[in-house]
Amino acid sequence: MERIPLPFTQFVVKMHSRCDLACDHCYVYEHADTSWRARPKVIGDEVLAGAAGRVGEHAATHRLTAVRVVLHGGEPLLAGPDRLRRAAAAFRSALPPGCALDLRIHTNGVLLDRTFCELFDEVGIKVGISLDGDRAANDRHRRYADGRSSHPQVLRAVGLLREPEFRHLFAGLLCTIDVENDPVVVYRALAELEPPAVDFLLPHATWEQPPKRPAGGGETPYAEWLLNVYGRWEADGRPFAVRTFDSVHRTLRGLSSLTESLGLEPADVVVLETDGSYEQADSLKTSFDGAPATGMDVFTHDLDQVARHPGMAQRQAGLAGLSAECRSCPVVRACGGGLYAHRYRADADGGSFDHPSVYCGDLMALIKGIAGPGGPDPAPRVPAQAAEPVLVPALTDRQLGELARGHGGADTVAALARSQLALTRAMLAAVWDSSGLRDSAAWDLLSALDATAPAALDAVLGHPYVRAWAARRLAGDPAAGLAPLAELAAAAAVRAGRDVTLAVPVRGGALHLPTLGRLVATDGEARVTGGADGFTVRTADGDVVTVTGQDTAGGRWQPVRRIRFADGWTVALEDTDPQRDSHHWPVEGRLADPELHSWTGALREAWELVGRDLPDYAAGVRAGLSTITPLRAGPAGRDVSAAARQAFGAVGIARPATAPILGLLLAHEFQHVKLGAVLDLVDLYDPSDTALYHAPWRPDPRPIEGLLQGTYAHLAVTEFWGTRTLAYDGLPGETADHTRAQFALWRRYTAEAVERLAGSGSLTALGLRFADGMRESVRPWLETELPAVAERTAEEARRQAAPEGLVTPG
Structure with missing residues (x-):
């Protein structure tokens, strides 16, 4: 069976196949592959148009929210300004609406x-510059063919990018390591240029052409070199990003890597050469002549065909694609076997990549050195984060600004939803790839529907609890079996009206069809047949049940009930899906009709109040909240709600006593949902920060993400009480007094938390922007005048052991 290919999100486009330098460590011209000799020097307009068209087609097919295109060479500047302008226009115009372009160029800078x-x-176009350190270090390899130094020209180029008008274009520096260069001198030379990021690259090598290891340099000279740099970088307060170090920190904690040379994330990059041919990663040129070739080109092959190439599949195989020695290694999830090209070794069959990296010892020493003697052991992979995109997110600057202030309109939240659907699709593919199965009618049907009925499939995969199950499965939860694959396929086929039959397991006394409902049946294997007007189920004991329209099949069919509001918005009240137990609190069972009616009335009233009192939040909730899961009631007198990190689009709520509080819970929990989606796209804080921070509304200290989540959610709480306080302005009464006291309490709590975040020292540049946005949202509420009694009541609440308010996991 052919797998659904994982989509490419990064495209290296060779603008020029020659170079104006003669660097002796260049993998294009100085290693085994010689294919550059037969290629056109400059990419032609026909090839450029074909490449852009294929990338746009691929982005539309896989509903990508962002792609990165890197203009490369040789030396891409040799292509000239006009051709580079045409390249930018071609790729930008080829992408479908909603797909952002992260366009970069990698140049030697001369x-x-x-x-x-x-x-x-x-x-x-953002610019990355190759520079190996000070003049002595750089000139060891990066010279003109006549031996002249390139260092002065490169410094001039970096100087241009540091000018205020061009600073935003500066993507960073790429430094190839030479262990004969002094690491601290190299680090200082690069740091003085104030780059936003530095990539320290291991020189490409294989077991047949091993890396330089100077006499007396020890067994792991590359690890020692990098650890020297790491120590200085840490001592300086991490003045710029370093992908290698950041990736080790992340993978040690089960998060995704930021580079293909570490971690187990599938490779998502393809190279387009000047003649229109597709190649695998450039680094493979160091292995053997023709190693990167695919035999495909932009004129006759689409990118899904390239993704199915055996070499590409091997680079996307994760743990299963590593050698037995690597799979048994204690740091494999951080190391990932190293860069694929570095594993090449000649063997009895002529050569293969089924070996550890030629840098195996160095990678082990580096990872353990960064973890430190008291550092964390390599952690199991966190699936939700492991699949997160590392590209610039599909959000405009305006949308990021909205989200930073705690808001987010319909288009902004829709962009988040698209990114989450792409993530769910990637996780589903990872579930299949790790299943060990080779034949599956369910997977065949999913593959077919992906091609012929993508809207029906997306409707099912967009269900919040699909990702929740996939995350459990990838994390090794023994209770997360593969039955949902068949359930998803059957549900999508029913939605598409397809006359197909599929075997689906019945478990826990019910056949589950995500987004549709459940059928009470005897455990075993049922056969589900779709059709234009409904579907039929033949159960394990021989019963045949047909469901059409609103039919409940004598009470055996329990459909997902949906509540429709006056403005046309519809939300599912989910009480059938077994995966819905993803929240912090126990879920309710199937709601009886009286309770369903109570929920319907309460939600309709609550939604009207959200639209009136929280207009800056309402549009985003409407665009992104698809599912409300009823929870069991909490402790007496306490309101219970939750949002699951792995279930975008869902919130869990125990129905409170009043509609206003229900509206508040909806807005509060959807803040967690939004921020979780943002964190899947970008880093707002340093993931290596293990400190605990006090949140004013909790007695227990929280990790940095917990404080960030709570603060972000309480922006909506503050605005809720603030808006209602304005409505009660000047009015007496117990309700008005309670509202004003709650407003005084939550605005103070939220403002304090914002400042604690901003002063933590762990926020990234974008995280600081979010702190500024949250501060901006709270500021006008802090300036609102309140009666002294409200402030006194709030102060009294602060002195109590636990503040009066919401009981939530954040």
Whole structure:
């Protein structure tokens, strides 16, 4: 059976196949592969148009929310400004609506001048510069063919990018390691240039052409070199991002890597050469002549065909694609076997990549050195984070600004939803790839529906608890079996009206069809047949049950009930899906009709109040909240609600006594939902921060993400009480007094938490922007005048052991 290919999200486009330097460590010209000799020097307009079209087609097919295109070479600046302008226009115009383009160029910098910088500013191209350190270090390898130094020209190029008008174009520096260079001197030379990021790259090598290991340098000289840099970088307060170090920190904690050379994330990059041919990663050129070739080109093959190439599949196989020695290694989830090209070794069959990296010892020493003697052991992979995109998110600057203030309109939340659907699809593919199965009617049907009825499949995969199950499965939860694969396929086929029959397990006394409902049946294997008007189930004991329209099949069919509001919005009241137990609190069972009616009335009233009192939040809730899961009531007098990190689009709530509080719980929990989706796209804080921080509304200290989540959610709480306080302005009464006291309490709590976050020292640049946005949202509420009695009541609440308010996991 052919798998659904994992989509590519990064595309390296060779603009020019020659270079104006003669670096002796270059993997393009100085290693085994010689294919560059037969290729056109410059990419032609026909090839460029074909490449852009294929990328746009791929993005539309897989509903990608962002792609990264890197203009490369050789030396791409040799292609000239006009061709680079045409490339930018071609790729930007080819992408479908809602897919953001992260456009970059990697250059040696010697030709970079103001004309190029002005062009890159105009068309939105970020610039990465290759530089190996100070002049002595750089000139060891990066020289002109006649032996002249390139260092002065590169410094001039970096100087241009540091000018205020071009600073935003500066993507960072790429430094290839030479262990004969002094690591601290190299680090200092690069740090003085104030780059936003530095990539320290291991020189490409294989077991047949091993890396330089100077006499007396020890068994792991590359690890020692990098650890020297790491120590200085840490001592300086991490002044810029370093992908290698950041990736080790992340993978040690079960998060995703930021580089293909570490971690187990599937490779998602393809190379497009100047003649239109597709190649695998450039690093494979160091292995053997022709190693990167696929035999495919942009004129006759789409990118899904390339993704199915055996070499690509091997690079996307994760743990299963590593050698037996690697799979048994204690740091494999952090190391990931190292860069694929570095595993090549000649053997009896002529050569293979089924070996540890030639840098195996160095990677082990580096990872253990960064973890430290008291550091964390390599952690199991966290599936939700492991699949997170590492590209610039599919959010505009305006949308990021909205989210930073705690809000987010319909288009902003819709963009988050698209990114979450892409993540769910990737996780589903990972579930299949790790299943060990080779034949599956369910997977065949999912694959077919993906091609012929994608809207029906997306409707099912967009169900919040699909990702919740996939996350459990990938984390090794023994209770998370593979039965949901068949349930998902059957549900999608029913939605598509397909006349197909599929065997589906019945478990816990019910046949489950996500987004549709459940059929009470005897455990075993049922056969579900779809059709234009409904579906039929033949159960294990021979019963045949047909469900059409609103039919409940004598009470055996329990459909998902949906509540429709006056403005046309519809939300599912989910009480059938077994995966819905993903929240912090126990879930309710199937709601009886009287309770369903109570929920319906309460939600309709609550939604009207949200639209009136929280208009800046309502549009986003409407665009992204698809599912409300009833929870069991909490302790007497306490309101219970929750949002599951792995279930975008769902909130769990125990129905409170009043509609206003129900509206508040909806807005509060959807804040967690939004922020979780943002954190799948970008880092707002340093994931290596293990400190605990006090949240004013909790007695127990919280990790940095917990404080961030709670603060973000309480922006909505503050605005809720603030808006209602304005409505009660000047009015007496117990309700008005309670409202004003709650407002005084929560605005103070939220403002304090914002400042604690901002002063933590762990927020990234974007995280600081979020702190500024949250501060901006709270500021006008802090300026609202309140009676002294309200402030006194709030102060009294602060002195109590636990504040009066919401009981939530955040």
